[in-house]
Amino acid sequence: MAETVIAYSDNVVTPITNGINLPIPNNGGGVQIATLSVFIDPANPKSFNHRVELRALIGVRLVGAGNIRLLVRIWRAGTEIYYNLVTNVFDNNITLEELFVETAPLGVQNYQLIIENQTPATTAFVSGPLVFTAIVTGK
Numbered sequence: 001m002a003e004t005v006i007a008y009s010d011n012v013v014t015p016i017t018n019g020i021n022l023p024i025p026n027n028g029g030g031v032q033i034a035t036l037s038v039f040i041d042p043a044n045p046k047s048f049n050h051r052v053e054l055r056a057l058i059g060v061r062l063v064g065a066g067n068i069r070l071l072v073r074i075w076r077a078g079t080e081i082y083y084n085l086v087t088n089v090f091d092n093n094i095t096l097e098e099l100f101v102e103t104a105p106l107g108v109q110n111y112q113l114i115i116e117n118q119t120p121a122t123t124a125f126v127s128g129p130l131v132f133t134a135i136v137t138g139k
Contacts, residue, residue: 003137004046007038010133017059017093019128024060026124030073030116033058034132042106046138054082056098056113057131062089064122072098073114085118093127 011034014020025031034056040047054074062068068089074082082100113132117124 003139005135006044006047006050006138007040007136008134009036009038010131011036013130013132014128015131017128020126020130022126024070024115024117024124024126026117026120026122028116030071030114032112032114033126033130034113035111036132036134037108037110038134038136039108040104040106040136044138047106048138050103050136050138052102052104052109053135053137054098054100054102054111055131055133056096057129058096058098058113058115058126059128059130060094060096060115061125061127062092062094062122063124064119067119068122068124069118070096070124071116071118072096073116074098074100075112075114076102076104076109095129
């Protein structure tokens, strides 16, 4: 049986490299860099067998010598549902691609994309591109 798109949402903060210059703190909490919402309609029968696919594309510029560690998180309704620790980052400019799939409760779901620099004495910036998308499909 083919899947049907139930909902779609995107947040294109910037589609290009060097489109923004947002510092990534290394204070233990990170910074919210994008948000989005989807509505999983309880009146749609296909919503009862659904999945939410979240994708993020994050361009980062790094300043500092050595191995820089970045933590990318996705939160839903104030609860962490995904994290990925990126380590052994030695390049000055990198692009992170994140993918997470879940089954979420029916109704409106709010997602937050958060990034944190976990290396003291280094500096990192979200520089772009920065794109956060959600697609909800059901059978």
